[in-house]
Amino acid sequence: MSPAWAVALVGVLLMVSVYLVAVMETIFGLRVSGVRGYGRAWALPMSRAALLLSQRRSVTERPDAQAWALAPALLGGLGAVALTAIPLAAGVEVADVDAGIVLFGAALVQVMVAVFLHGWAANSLFPVLGAFRMAALALSVSIPFSLVVITTALPAESLSVGLIISSQESLWNVVRQPLGLPIYLITGLGFSFWAPLQLPDARDLSGGTSAEVSGAALLVWRVARASILVAVAAMGAAAFLGGYLGPWLPGWLWMAVKTFGLLAILVWSGHRIARPRMETAVKLGWTVLLPLALVDVFVSGALTL
Amino acid sequence: MSGIVDFLFWVFAVAAVVTGWLVFRTDSMVRAAYWLMASFVAVGAILVTLDAQFLGLILILMMAGEMTIMAIFMVMYMMNPAGLNPMTMVHQHRTAAVAGAGAFVALALVGLLADFPDRPAPSGTDPTVDLGVELLGESMLVFESAGVALLAVMIGAIALVSKRGRYGDADEGSEEPILEKTE
Numbered sequence: 001m002s003p004a005w006a007v008a009l010v011g012v013l014l015m016v017s018v019y020l021v022a023v024m025e026t027i028f029g030l031r032v033s034g035v036r037g038y039g040r041a042w043a044l045p046m047s048r049a050a051l052l053l054s055q056r057r058s059v060t061e062r063p064d065a066q067a068w069a070l071a072p073a074l075l076g077g078l079g080a081v082a083l084t085a086i087p088l089a090a091g092v093e094v095a096d097v098d099a100g101i102v103l104f105g106a107a108l109v110q111v112m113v114a115v116f117l118h119g120w121a122a123n124s125l126f127p128v129l130g131a132f133r134m135a136a137l138a139l140s141v142s143i144p145f146s147l148v149v150i151t152t153a154l155p156a157e158s159l160s161v162g163l164i165i166s167s168q169e170s171l172w173n174v175v176r177q178p179l180g181l182p183i184y185l186i187t188g189l190g191f192s193f194w195a196p197l198q199l200p201d202a203r204d205l206s207g208g209t210s211a212e213v214s215g216a217a218l219l220v221w222r223v224a225r226a227s228i229l230v231a232v233a234a235m236g237a238a239a240f241l242g243g244y245l246g247p248w249l250p251g252w253l254w255m256a257v258k259t260f261g262l263l264a265i266l267v268w269s270g271h272r273i274a275r276p277r278m279e280t281a282v283k284l285g286w287t288v289l290l291p292l293a294l295v296d297v298f299v300s301g302a303l304t305l
Numbered sequence: 306m307s308g309i310v311d312f313l314f315w316v317f318a319v320a321a322v323v324t325g326w327l328v329f330r331t332d333s334m335v336r337a338a339y340w341l342m343a344s345f346v347a348v349g350a351i352l353v354t355l356d357a358q359f360l361g362l363i364l365i366l367m368m369a370g371e372m373t374i375m376a377i378f379m380v381m382y383m384m385n386p387a388g389l390n391p392m393t394m395v396h397q398h399r400t401a402a403v404a405g406a407g408a409f410v411a412l413a414l415v416g417l418l419a420d421f422p423d424r425p426a427p428s429g430t431d432p433t434v435d436l437g438v439e440l441l442g443e444s445m446l447v448f449e450s451a452g453v454a455l456l457a458v459m460i461g462a463i464a465l466v467s468k469r470g471r472y473g474d475a476d477e478g479s480e481e482p483i484l485e486k487t488e
Contacts, residue, residue, distance in 0.1 A: 099358045106366035120335050135373050
């Protein structure tokens with residue numbers, strides 16, 4: 001795929017998916033509030049975005065202005081880079097990288113840097129606490145995350161996402177590695193700091209890293225955060241649910257169905273599960289998810305041999 | 306194609322040097338740490354242009370966590386509340402200048418005078434496979450010993466810093482204040 005087409009495709013895909021995530025977020029929000037009629041769920045995200053665009057930007061005392069302005073751009077860019085590693089249909093690969101799964105992992109781990117800088121640059125108390133929370137959260141989930149992602153490469157005997165998908169023709173990895181997808185989704189929520197693991201931007205910190213952000217900058221930050229969630233769901237569909245493989249329907253449609261199915265689970269869990277305390281989340285990562293991820297690696301490795 | 310790769314190599318090479326220089330030109334510990342990370346990301350990108358995709362990407366992956374931890378440790382050690390106040394990143398100017406110039410001359414001499422091997426890798430080899438065979442073949446003892454030693458250090462560090470709270474585990478309450486009973 002030529003670079004110009006690739007940039008256009010990833011941009012359009014991210015815009016559409018982020019909008020659909022916002023719609024899902026609104027529908028589940030209305031549902032848990034007991035409100036009937038989801039017709040306005042399609043317009044509400046747009047009016048909220050318009051409101052944010054019309055608000056003025058708040059400023060703090062001596063912020064690190066460049067890092068503050070660039071952190072949302074870095075976050076959104078990382079979502080786009082992570083998405084390039086994933087084949088969207090048979091033969092439709094934005095970037096055919098041999099070590100595609102490592103590219104995805106590298107982009108996701110750098111999310112920690114974007115969020116840390118976003119919290120740090122405001123030069124204010126609650127944002128910097130959110131930044132420290134992101135470091136603790138991301139470090140706690142990154143090892144189980146990397147382990148379950150790299151385990152999907154074992155049956156494929158390759159780090160290329162295309163070969164990982166085609167290795168699932170007989171059996172999807174969600175069946176072959178039953179521990180993989182649940183751990184992947186929980187840690188993926190942590191990386192996209194999405195509810196219930198929205199600890200760096202949580203309400204108990206008055207919004208955490210985005211406590212001092214308003215207006216267009218807040219809109220860009222939220223869109224970028226949703227783009228990370230989209231990339232997580234797309235890779236979940238590719239690595240565990242066979243990506244574009246499936247009968248009757250065209251491959252890209254299967255990929256879209258699986259991705260949005262996972263997105264629905266992720267967004268739904270944010271409205272249904274209470275936010276854990278920071279200590280509980282860290283403990284979950286190190287004492288529950290990490291040992292389970294190691295079991296996943298050893299069992300899958302033994303089965304592959 | 307190779308023209309683009311050559312061009313990108315030079316772009317990333319210049320970026321690695323410039324961001325490395327910026328580490329010392331900033332007044333914030335976090336900025337310094339992340340400029341250093343940017344320098345390493347550029348080096349990782351150079352590795353990718355040299356066809357060592359896996360090594361380059363894994364370098365970029367590792368540096369995010371490492372530089373964040375380094376920034377947090379610097380903030381903790383500097384006793385600068387939350388580290389938000391600007392502070393200078395350089396000290397001992399004369400010693401630093403002499404050491405820097407000396408190191409530059411030494412490395413430049415190595416670059417100019419050393420007899421580098423000229424062995425183009427045979428086409429069709431997969432660097433990732435070669436790396437895996439090396440890590441779990443000839444060099445297994447060395448890498449596994451280093452790995453197990455580092456793991457022991459990590460577990461030891463966690464055992465040293467983890468504290469039990471007042472009501473049980475660390476997440477269940479704060480530590481009890483130390484009270485000495487006085488007669």
